[in-house]
Amino acid sequence: MPKTILYDPAHAERMKELDGVTLASFPARGMALFIDVLLASALALVLLAVPMALIKFIPALQAWDAQRNIRIEMNFIHNWYSLAYTVLFFGLCLYWGNGRTLGKRIMKIRVVSLRHHRLSLWHCMERSLGYAASAAELGFGFFQYFIHPNRQTVHDRIAETIVISERPVRPGSGDQRTSITEPRPQGSGPCATA
Numbered sequence: 001m002p003k004t005i006l007y008d009p010a011h012a013e014r015m016k017e018l019d020g021v022t023l024a025s026f027p028a029r030g031m032a033l034f035i036d037v038l039l040a041s042a043l044a045l046v047l048l049a050v051p052m053a054l055i056k057f058i059p060a061l062q063a064w065d066a067q068r069n070i071r072i073e074m075n076f077i078h079n080w081y082s083l084a085y086t087v088l089f090f091g092l093c094l095y096w097g098n099g100r101t102l103g104k105r106i107m108k109i110r111v112v113s114l115r116h117h118r119l120s121l122w123h124c125m126e127r128s129l130g131y132a133a134s135a136a137e138l139g140f141g142f143f144q145y146f147i148h149p150n151r152q153t154v155h156d157r158i159a160e161t162i163v164i165s166e167r168p169v170r171p172g173s174g175d176q177r178t179s180i181t182e183p184r185p186q187g188s189g190p191c192a193t194a
Helices: 012-018 026-057 059-068 080-096 102-107 121-146 154-159
Strands: 109-113 161-165
Touching: 026 080, 026 102, 026 109, 026 121, 080 121, 102 109, 121 154, 154 161
Parallel strands: none
Antiparallel strands: 109 161
16 A cells, blocks of 8 residues: 655745735835846946957967857847856856845845745756746736735746835834744734634
């Protein structure tokens, strides 16, 4: 007789910790992404400007470039190095910032794992790769924010993350918990039992 396998809610405690935190708004998430794309583009220009300057001013490299006709461009769809740069930029910024890229810091939002207390490098890279899935089908994956009850987009669900607001909640607006480090009062929140 085969052994019965039972569901193990191994991450139930983490779910309870996240119960009732304020989720980030769509405009805040969109603006953070816009800021991060601008930063990634500016950094790419700087990183490309150095080799281009070397080729222009060093005679040995001028001859090497003339023989090979090398053309470097940042086209995020048509070449592998642009995709690799984008994934590494977003993944590493998210990992090193513990859920906050520069855009997310400015907008006072943060990515948190539904499974762990700290985002792993794998979570960050997975989420970064998931941006492509969100952008597919004319960006419908981003607009699933409005459909999902926990405001998760496709890349959030792929990496098992949510995006929370770190802005203080206005007095009198209900739950006063602004971060996952503040304990939730017993018997409060949408999962409370009467």
